[in-house]
Amino acid sequence: MSTTQNERLRGLLEPLVAEFELDLEDVELETVGRKRILRVVVDSADGVDLDACAELSRAVSDTLDAPEHRTVMGDAPYELEVGSPGAERPLKEPRHFERALGRLMRARLTKDAGGDEIVARILAVDAEGLDTEVQGIKGRKSKPRRVAFAEIERARxxxxxxxxQDENETMGEEA
Incomplete structure (x- = not known):
């Protein structure tokens, strides 16, 4: 998808997605053979359920098919998919790391940070980065590690x- 079309789609859909109290994570238009597939990925701090995706899908379809917005997608047919980032979601923005608090992440660090790949539990998130507990390898103990956002090349x-389970957790409930 061209940058201009991507920007136009994002500009059109971001306010609509915000009306549903969701964050627009990604917009991707892919051509597969003769058909086009528009994927809209949304998320929120509370997650996204199937009903919210269905409601948003109808609203996105109505918006893109409205006469004043038809130039964004053109006249060629397209298939619309609205969904959440999934279980192994990429972590790109600070809010993504905040939503993954307490979970494990796999991160590739930048060359300046050593270029290592680490698997670590996210313990805390602030404006500059993360406090993590890097998993020990082959029976070794986990170690705390501070990771700045600037040191992360990619993470999921x-x-x-x-x-x-933690001592304070019992069958999904916190004490």
Missing amino acids: VEVEFNRK
Whole structure:
């Protein structure tokens, strides 16, 4: 998708998505064979449920099909997909890290920060970066590590299937 079209779509959809109290995370227009697919990815601090995606999908479709906005997508047909970032969501903005508080992340650090890949639990987030607990390798203990946002090349949530419960947690409830 051209930068101009991406900017026009983002500019048109961001206020609409905000009306639903959601954050517009990504807009992607992909051509697959003869059809075009417009993917709109949204999120919120409380997550996004299927009903919210369905309501937003109808609103986005109505907006893009309105006569005053038809030039944004043109006359060619397209398929619209509205969804959330998913379980292994990318972490790009400070709000993404805040939403992942307590979760594991896998991050590739910049060359200036050593270029390592780390798996760490996000313990705290502030304006400059993260306090993390880097997972020990092969039975070694975890270590605290401060990671500045500027040191992170890319990061995503790491799915945990066998997370041990904290002393203060019982069956999904906090004490």
